[in-house]
Amino acid sequence: MLSSRVLRGVVDGRITLAFRRWASPQARTGSRMRTAAGVIAIGAVEAVEPETITDEQARRAGFDTAAGLRSSLDKHGTGRVYRIEIGYAGPDPRVALREQAELSASERADLDRRLARMDTSSPRGPWTRRMLELLRDNPGVRAAELAATQNRPVARFKSDVWKLKELGLTESLEVGYRLSPRGRGYLDSPT
Template sequence: MLIRRITLDAIAAGTVTAVFRRWDRPRVRPGGTQRTPVGVLEFTAVEPVDPTALTERDAHAAGFADLPALLAAQSGHGQLFRIRLRVAGPDPRVELRSRARLNADERAELTRRLDRLDRASRTGPWTATVLDLIAGNPGTRAPDLAARLGRETLPFKRDVRKLKELGLTESLQVGYRLSPRGEAYLRG
């Protein structure tokens, strides 16, 4: 679920405790989580609501000044859902990618996982190439990096997210860079 940064910051501060979405069916479930720039969000409730039953309290819980502002933002098609949420903790990838030293077991596990990603790829091995490209071009736009490899942007970005899951890269405002863990891995 996409949540604007200003709303994420308000959730982290505790001033927003709910968001509203129009969907044909719920896209998140109670107990589910989502990693975000402010930490891991937990969805504590997902409930269909009748827009005519919303209150000023609902508007304030969602970060709106008043009920008319909330209602104006919820126009559209589909069932309206109230999603209650909270920050459940930090994103575990943040701590993982900050590790600047790898022991032999960690290095072997990373190598095993990268090899598995390479074997599963329809286009052949890519992990070392992408890590080297990001290392040599930090802060470069994803479309520019993808073009250097003769790849389409969206599949390239999906691959970089796989590296991010392993704590090897981090997203910047524009582009990517290797994390300390990624740098340690490449140093060998």
């Protein structure tokens, strides 16, 4: 939803608004969004008429002028225009989590339980260890290539990686993924 340029602006406080054209709101007031730059807090989300956007609001969204912002909106998306208040809420807690390479016995047991739950709830059976090993052995390989090796649609493959990322076991790269130090620690620790 937010480019790296915009994320940098949000983190340093220059960008406090975003405008999007959506058929229905895709962000909720009070929600939070984890991004590569950290956690972004979502404030008010309001439908607005494009012609009411001011130059000052456009600057708060990272544009030089309201006309430039409106031109961008005309090129992206369909539906109504929404103004979204955004702000930096701090670092992504998964970053610190994924850096913890050494696992205590209780942390290991907790991960074992969570991964077992994912495996047993999957219609295809156990998959989490196989996925962790695949990412360990193929860092930086495109998701489409890895998905093909698993006979998985790319979207479902990415969803699987995301589930492991939520536990701090993987991290996204510019292209592909890799195991985090925590993920390597998990695979390397005795079961």
